Amino acid sequence: MIKELWALIDGHLTVFKHLFKKRVTLEYPEKKRRMNSTFRGKPYTDGCIGCGICKRVCPAGAIEFTKNENGNVNSYTFNLEKCIFCGNCMYYCPVSAIKLSKEYELACEDKSDLKLKYRGGKRD
Numbered sequence: 208m209i210k211e212l213w214a215l216i217d218g219h220l221t222v223f224k225h226l227f228k229k230r231v232t233l234e235y236p237e238k239k240r241r242m243n244s245t246f247r248g249k250p251y252t253d254g255c256i257g258c259g260i261c262k263r264v265c266p267a268g269a270i271e272f273t274k275n276e277n278g279n280v281n282s283y284t285f286n287l288e289k290c291i292f293c294g295n296c297m298y299y300c301p302v303s304a305i306k307l308s309k310e311y312e313l314a315c316e317d318k319s320d321l322k323l324k325y326r327g328g329k330r331d
Contacts, residue, residue: 242309249310261296287321
């Protein structure tokens with residue numbers, strides 16, 4: 208009987224102790240968390256020269272290029288199904304054309320939406 212009473216008192220003391228502390232949880236999705244400066248989210252690109260370094264350094268093989276008959280890059284694709292958001296593509300890009308955004312809400316109903324297709328530096 209004493210053990211049960213002590214457990215009840217201890218539980219109430221724990222609740223009372225945490226009652227006035229700052230909340231840890233957010234009211235998601237109404238309030239969204241601010242990401243820190245090192246967060247690596249959805250990749251985007253602007254000004255790609257088609258050197259292919261990003262494709263070579265991607266450990267997951269998430270970047271694909273299609274070239275035209277002249278050997279120039281016609282279009283490229285980021286496959287977010289494979290991407291592990293390591294940031295190698297961004298770090299090794301010689302013209303800093305690839306950036307990783309702060310966007311983290313990438314859930315979708317259609318898998319084809321996870322393939323980001325770019326043609327001529329602009330998204331299709």
